[in-house]
Amino acid sequence: MELECYPTTERPPEIVPGRQSRAWMDAFHARHAYRCLPLNMANTSGWEILCPVAFTAEWNGGIRQEDITLRPDYPSPDFHRLASSHFSHGVLTMHPGYLFRTPPGWSMMAMGSPNHVKDGIQALAGVVETDWLPFPFTMNWLFTRPGKVRFEKGEPFCFITLLQDKPLHEIQPVIRRMDSNPELRHQYDVWEKHRSEFNQRIFRQDPEATKEAWQRYYFKGEYPEEVAPAREDHVNKRRLKEPKFGR
Incomplete structure (x- = not known):
């Protein structure tokens, strides 16, 4: 292209x-x-x-x-x-x-x-x-x-x-209860639990949490360990091509 x-x-x-x-x-x-x-x-x-x-x-x-x-x-x-x-x-x-x-x-x-x-x-x-x-x-x-x-x-x-x-005009937005998708519900609940626990540790100034500073699940394309393996198609850096001269 x-x-x-x-x-x-x-x-x-x-x-x-x-x-x-x-x-x-x-x-x-x-x-x-x-x-x-x-x-x-x-x-x-x-x-x-x-x-x-x-x-x-x-x-x-x-x-x-x-x-x-x-x-x-x-x-x-x-x-x-x-x-x-x-x-x-x-x-x-x-x-x-x-x-x-x-x-x-x-x-x-x-x-x-x-x-x-x-x-x-x-x-x-x-x-x-x-x-x-x-x-x-x-x-x-x-x-x-x-x-x-x-x-x-x-x-x-x-x-x-x-x-x-x-x-775009063919796409139909649909609002659904998360419970209708059990796999997604489980993934979200596990993430929310990890997130809440990590924030509590940060608030208590837990040394390990303070050293870690932030959770990197999305940055690294990972789920919490017990949910699923990391995705192989995740992108966390993008460098587009420089323009070149053509005929």
Whole structure:
């Protein structure tokens, strides 16, 4: 499978595999936030499009296009191709700089980089049928209040990932009592018992529990010992391919 990336500008932004690190996660004692595997996997389940120039965007709270002002740190001949006030109403529009083509049946979700938090502005998400679309899309951010926001050079301003969304309408959510699935009921009860006992040991400052610090069942793809053997298809690290140049 290939994700085809066709530049629409002479100097398109850089695309890199999603990076795991986040400043707010680094700030935790002992980088505790990285123990949450779902956060790590979300951070790396796609590609980041990086800002080629640092700039400041400011919104005065108005609904007109001119109510957003954009100021790059240094003169850039391509800046007008990167960021603009197109939709008004406090929406900052950015251009990924590529026309993407995905395999048949695959769409692209464009969004903010997962768990990359910016104060004063919110990334908007869109799903695009890139398996046929012959023109590019935009990445949009909505100011959450009047004021200034910064985009640094090398900061991700768009995160792209792929999904097979066509079959979604065929999926029927069903709410069932857990007792209707005895195997799952047993697995959950055993996990809950282990979790409760471990938390009590942590609360009592039990030396062994304090040394262990956290339970690693999900991170290691394991069940509690008496439930079932570890899964062989578990993934706890993802590194996607770097873009390459093709003909």
